[in-house]
Amino acid sequence: MERQAWLAECLARHDNGDWGDLDxxxxxxxQLAIRRHEGRLLSRFVVPESLTADTDEDAVWIITDDLDDPDTATTILWPSDY
Structure with missing residues (x-):
C-alpha cells in the first residue's frame, strides 16, 4: 500500500469514528466532544512497516479542531511536525 492511499484510509477511519490507537x-x-458537538477529535494510527522504509516516523496523528465551527479543519501530522 502506498503512503497516500494509507493516509486516505486513515482519514476515512477518523471521519467514521475509528480513532485508531488511542488510550x-x-x-x-x-466521545464527549461528539456528544457536545464541540472541542476536537484526535486519532492516532501506527504506520505499517511496509511504509516505514524511508522514514523513522512510527505513527500519524489526525486532529479535527473546533467541532462547533462550520469551517472546522482536519489536520494530518507526523510526530516530527509538532
Missing part, C-alpha cells in the same frame, strides 16, 4: 482518556475526550 482510554483520549477516546473518552473524543
Amino acid at each position: 482510554h482518556d483520549d477516546r473518552a475526550a473524543n
Whole structure:
C-alpha cells in the first residue's frame, strides 16, 4: 500500500469514528466532544512497516479542531511536525 492511499484510509477511519490507537482518556475526550458537538477529535494510527522504509516516523496523528465551527479543519501530522 502506498503512503497516500494509507493516509486516505486513515482519514476515512477518523471521519467514521475509528480513532485508531488511542488510550482510554483520549477516546473518552473524543466521545464527549461528539456528544457536545464541540472541542476536537484526535486519532492516532501506527504506520505499517511496509511504509516505514524511508522514514523513522512510527505513527500519524489526525486532529479535527473546533467541532462547533462550520469551517472546522482536519489536520494530518507526523510526530516530527509538532
